[in-house]
Amino acid sequence: MSLRSTTRALPTLLRVGFADAVAYRAEMIVWVLATTMPLVMLGLWTAVARDAPVGRYGEPQFQAYFLATFIVRQLTGSWAFWEMNFELRNGTLSMRLLRPVHPLLAYAAEGVAAMPMRVAVSIPVAVIALALVGPTGVNAKPLLWVVWAFSIVGAWLLTLMVNLLIGCAAFFFESSLKLMDLWLVFYFVLSGYLIPIDIFPTRLRSFVDWLPFRYQIGFPVELMTGSHAMPDALVLLARQAAWIAIFLGATRWAWRRGVARFSAFGG
Amino acid sequence: MKARYLRLLAVQLRASLLLGMQYRADFVLDALVEVFWMATAIVPLLVVYDVRSTVAGWSRGEALLVMGWFTFLQGVLEGAISPGLATVVEHIRKGTLDFVLVKPADAQFLVSTARLHPWRAVNVLTALAIFAWGFRLLGRAPTLSNVATAVVALFASVSVLYALWMLTVSAAFYVVRIDNLSQLFSAIFDAARWPVDVFRGAVWVMFTFVVPLALMTTYPAEALLGRLAAGTLAGALAGGVAALTLSRAVWLASIRRYTSAGG
């Protein structure tokens, strides 16, 4: 499993992944439509802001925020955990281990391959959002859009790492699904997904700043809605990178240990 | 004929209980995780009512009632409705639906009663706790007639919930891989945590008439508060009956298609 053989396999992996994504188009659409939480929150928070804004969020700001959340969720979501869990339970993980491509990279490639379909879905939503909100609701500085691009890649990577790390728990525990459920609860509540971070009471906010969840979704969304100036944005980007590094290390370690155990027990 | 089906129900219940005994650790863990998931609704609710005293005409205590009914219905869904109907998907995947169809009993009845998770009754307890919390915030208790009306509204809710889930599962005859569809259902059902008045315009219409989440959680809550108009209740019951009829028709059509197209 060398980097070179992986690089050579990459185009095929991507092509097959894309064909797969197209073949399972019905499932794709359902996945997209199942991202209802931002839209439900949109309804809730605009109802809250109907009479008066909450902090700096009036109705249009909430609309911008949650539509941005929908888009970022589309672009950064990963289902590698469920795939990994499924394959481990079936025994088909062994087949991945036999291939000359590192399985973690294969999962990553599959995620990348699904991107075109997901971007295709996000574009109409982005257009609607812009129409509803107007240019003031959206960040106007081009340099910050560059930072945003990095933050999206970072968020995608981070979410993938989380998926794979918790997926590795399946090597050791029966109930890894519950673990993912646990993570998801924290993720939904503390990442800015359900509640914009700046609405949180202040003592909770400083706590949340140190957790990885915000860098999975809240941070890119905040950049899109123009919540941060450049210096702030760069600091947050650095924090995101730090979390990615931590999870990358943890995932590789967990994977090695997990595979060793898996092979020892005959798969 | 009725007696036979009652006996069948008893046998199925027994089998489910035996199964539940075997996997009780799993089920208890499931129930606990379920309670933990409630944080994704309670926390936003608390934050919202931290900054406002009413939202769309609902106070905190009142909104909690809606959330309580949601928890209750979720228990009914995951304890009595979805496990049985999930067996349909399994049967289609494994090719064992033939065994169900070859039996001299109604297939919908057989699959609906095939599996129950009695541990989900913990949701009922949680719901009652939330009701207690809500009414404490409101500083009063529901009257007996309110409770009675709520129970009637509940029949409509459960009927609609069952019918919707049946429709989702019937999709398995066409799409086979419906894990996503059930996820879609859960995702949309999620919106029922909040009073329907929170949503406006087209969305409000959708949640009242198309995917009647309003019927499922908002109306029982209004009933408990003594705010549910008799006309609305009648409409809800009619809706429940209509939903059951529709889902039965779709199920029969799906079976017809299955037996024409071959399993």
Add this chain to the structure above:
Amino acid sequence: MIRVRDLRKHYKVHERPPGLGAALRSVFRRRYKTLAAIDGLDFDIAPGERVGFLGPNGAGKTTTLKVLAGLLHPTSGEVSVDGHEPRRREDAFLKKIMLVLGQKQQLLWDLPPSETFELNRAVYDVPRAEYDARLAELTELLQIGDLVRKPTRTLSLGERMKCELTAALIHGPKLLFLDEPTIGLDVSMQVVVRDFVKSYNERSGATLILTSHYMEDVEKLCPRVIVIDKGKLVYDGALDALATRIRPDKRIILRFSRPVDVADLAPLATVLRHDPGETVLRVLKDEVSAVVARALAQFPVDDLTVENAPLEEVMSELFARGRPDPERGPPP
């Protein structure tokens, strides 16, 4: 008992061609083609008969069986089973039939087979006395006494099949539909299943319809075969008559007391196999006595047997020919 006239079953399947371009196009437009799984079948089966449906993979045997059981609606044609139209799936009809599908089971997985038996008792409305008697009988015959209380998932495949048979027979059906029942079973278990099914048929007079890939099943169980290929009837009649008609050669199996050179055997007949323990000659039917006489005269023969061509060969021959007109052989 069973009457089938001009049965047809067509399917529309959508094509999924390979390649990225085709995959993209299939997002927008799907192409369908029609498959004829059953293409005009006619046959009658009397009560108490044991009939085997034979045919290559995809021939339509399982499809035919499912039509008879009411699980599939025919596209056209007449099907009557004990006076019922299977597709109507009347309760009275369903109570008369049983279904066993190889490698699939109706037994509840995590619970003991006894739970499935109880469930079936409730579903089929079997009176308690009748149920107890029949359960005792089946348990005795199949020797599953201590197995029925263990969860199904802990039983071996053979044990599961025995319990599966019990579950399927608990309501005393008149019609037994078995689709590849011995697939995946080891040899001894195959024998158990065959013997049991045969004796059940003989005792109860139930009609048996069996589909199988294993020639052994058909040879041992079914005096009558209906051969189906590409949805059409190819042969309907006695099994041995089929063998004789299609492959009119016989096999002579010899064992010699002293080693014999294969070159010496050649003028006698075609030598199919010449091993130290066994020599197999292929001989046309009319020449059997002549060859036997010469073999006994010229060679040190220890043991001699005359057999039909193995069924596998007959079948391959039959399907290779692709006969358009169905043959009706003599009844068994």
